[in-house]
Amino acid sequence: MPKISELFFKTAIVFLILGIAAGLQMAISGNHGAYPAHAHINLLGWVTSAIFGGYYALNPTKAARTIAMVHYGVYNFGLVVMLPALYLMLHGNPALEPIVATGSMIVAASVLIFAFVVFSAETARSVSGMPAVPR
Structure with missing residues (x-):
């Protein structure tokens, strides 16, 4: 499985645990x-x-591209900015709304990066600069 898929799946599990914890707290x-x-x-x-991880697992040539790792980093940075601020905002901290909005915009930008990956041609260069080889 491509490294990017592993990262997305492992991150998904962390968010699943956090989501369950938030549900239990409520x-x-x-x-x-x-x-x-x-x-x-x-x-x-x-x-x-998990869907991102599955897409990259099914498309190893695209998973080997540097932009896939950029997608992962931008997406998760956006989530880390947005989600705690949203949670705290809903618990009575309305001043956090601009932070929620900023995180949302970062997440939206990362989805546009993913759209670029999906719609781009299969030919790619790996992170090392060598042609990516499907596994």
């Missing part, structure tokens, strides 16, 4: 005010990361 406290953050953690962190 259930135990009886305060479900952060359900949008819970949903974002699960859908963007767990599901979307």
